[in-house]
Amino acid sequence: MEKEAIKFLKECETKSFDRKHRINIKYNISRYNASVARGLQQFKDLYQATVKAALIKHKTLENLDSYLMSFEKNFTKNGGTVIWASDGKDALTAIGKILNSNNVNLVVKSKSMTTEEISVVPYLEANGIEAIETDLGEYIVQISGDKPYHIVTPAMHLSAEEIAKIYHEKFGLAPDSKPGEITSFTRTKLRKNFLQAGACITGANFLVAETGSVVLTENEGNGVMSISWAPVHIVVAGIEKLIPGIEDLNLFLPLLASRGTGQNLTTYNSIISGPGGDSQASDFSPGNMYVILLDNGRTNLLRNIPQRRALSCIRCGACLNACPVYRNIGGHSYGAVYSGPIGAVITPHLKNFKEYKHLSYASSLCGKCSEVCPVRINLHRLLLHNRNYAVKNYCTARLEKILIIAWKKAMLNRKFIDKPPHSIKKFFVNKITGKMWGKRRIAPAMESESFSVLWKKRKLSKK
Numbered sequence: 511m512e513k514e515a516i517k518f519l520k521e522c523e524t525k526s527f528d529r530k531h532r533i534n535i536k537y538n539i540s541r542y543n544a545s546v547a548r549g550l551q552q553f554k555d556l557y558q559a560t561v562k563a564a565l566i567k568h569k570t571l572e573n574l575d576s577y578l579m580s581f582e583k584n585f586t587k588n589g590g591t592v593i594w595a596s597d598g599k600d601a602l603t604a605i606g607k608i609l610n611s612n613n614v615n616l617v618v619k620s621k622s623m624t625t626e627e628i629s630v631v632p633y634l635e636a637n638g639i640e641a642i643e644t645d646l647g648e649y650i651v652q653i654s655g656d657k658p659y660h661i662v663t664p665a666m667h668l669s670a671e672e673i674a675k676i677y678h679e680k681f682g683l684a685p686d687s688k689p690g691e692i693t694s695f696t697r698t699k700l701r702k703n704f705l706q707a708g709a710c711i712t713g714a715n716f717l718v719a720e721t722g723s724v725v726l727t728e729n730e731g732n733g734v735m736s737i738s739w740a741p742v743h744i745v746v747a748g749i750e751k752l753i754p755g756i757e758d759l760n761l762f763l764p765l766l767a768s769r770g771t772g773q774n775l776t777t778y779n780s781i782i783s784g785p786g787g788d789s790q791a792s793d794f795s796p797g798n799m800y801v802i803l804l805d806n807g808r809t810n811l812l813r814n815i816p817q818r819r820a821l822s823c824i825r826c827g828a829c830l831n832a833c834p835v836y837r838n839i840g841g842h843s844y845g846a847v848y849s850g851p852i853g854a855v856i857t858p859h860l861k862n863f864k865e866y867k868h869l870s871y872a873s874s875l876c877g878k879c880s881e882v883c884p885v886r887i888n889l890h891r892l893l894l895h896n897r898n899y900a901v902k903n904y905c906t907a908r909l910e911k912i913l914i915i916a917w918k919k920a921m922l923n924r925k926f927i928d929k930p931p932h933s934i935k936k937f938f939v940n941k942i943t944g945k946m947w948g949k950r951r952i953a954p955a956m957e958s959e960s961f962s963v964l965w966k967k968r969k970l971s972k973k
């Protein structure tokens with residue numbers, strides 16, 4: 511078994527039986543479900559809306575090269591700079607160069623999974639640049655030395671009491687501080703950072719090819735604050751973030767908001783089509799703007815025809831909340847930035863397929879993830895495609911292969927199955943299933959006689 515798979519199983523074991531963790535997740539997801547039910551009511555025909563969104567994303571992915579070129583052309587025309595990064599190292603080097611040439615020693619960051627993916631904050635810290643997360647959830651995770659738990663709500667695993675305890679230990683706030691007091695304290699603290707920062711780093715929810723625009727959607731206003739004050743704005747965006755035209759936002763923004771948080775529309779939606787042109791302090795738009803278009807394994811995924819559909823993902827997080835596996839093991843167990851069903855599909859392609867293929871097996875294949883996806887990604891089928899890919903590419907453990915071949919041979923041979931002694935067969939089956947069943951469950955006991963013997967006995971008894 512690969513190292514990552516062993517770690518994953520260990521984490522799952524711990525998290526699944528952590529009662530406090532289960533209570534926090536259950537509570538937060540039940541609140542999410544109630545909001546989403548309300549948010550979805552805005553659609554007259556939700557099915558048609560999702561089909562349309564899926565088709566637009568499909569068209570974009572099938573012609574990604576030309577949409578990327580249009581974005582570059584239009585964004586450059588608007589005065590911005592596009593940087594192509596084939597991996598995290600390229601992107602980090604580019605960020606380092608931009609910050610150095612602008613003498614930046616403080617960066618404000620808004621929530622972005624892409625920057626998590628390439629570990630921007632550790633890189634900046636290692637290079638003597640302070641980086642402050644400004645999204646409240648990310649900020650909590652940062653000050654507690656934790657990792658984001660969920661792609662939309664990074665601190666979802668923590669209760670209000672646990673957050674109050676973190677603020678008490680870090681900043682001396684009362685241990686029973688209320689959420690309002692904590693947010694107010696954070697707002698005041700971050701305000702200084704917004705004013706002092708030499709640059710801001712954000713992700714992008716969408717990139718519009720037609721206009722060369724970066725679209726940011728958020729609820730706290732920290733993204734707007736960042737881009738309004740920092741003289742330099744660096745956007746790190748995956749190449750799959752493209753949508754063809756500005757009018758497509760009419761569909762994607764409500765879909766993302768309703769499935770992401772149950773809102774009709776996210777509170778702040780910014781469309782930034784280039785720098786403001788003032789290289790000094792900004793007048794509500796940065797003087798210099800860079801978009802780093804990141805590949806980092808995405809073209810590997812694009813190469814796999816069925817699985818490439820996963821690049822349509824708009825990161826709403828709905829599939830995570832719907833997944834019975836995620837709800838039990840939580841976001842950290844996946845050992846990757848992208849967790850839940852979407853993470854299980856894309857992580858093996860973005861990282862090392864052999865090391866992370868086990869994630870595609872962590873699913874009951876119930877299909878709930880595909881059902882809730884606003885861009886109709888058939889996630890549970892893609893998990894099966896990944897499993898198939900794993901087997902075909904000899905990523906399966908040798909012992910597992912041998913066992914499957916032996917099992918198949920035995921199952922196709924009636925005489926062998928019926929041959930006594932049954933006790934030996936029972937011993938082997940119990941040995942194998944007993945281990946896989948886990949230490950907290952007892953494997954179903956095998957009958958003491960074979961099926962054919964039991965069947966014959968039953969027939970005789972009926973005569």
Ligand code: SF4
Pocket residue numbers: 822823824825826827828829830852879882883884885886887889
């Ligand atoms: S795969 Fe679909 S449901 Fe899951 S995060 Fe992406 S868009 Fe949302």
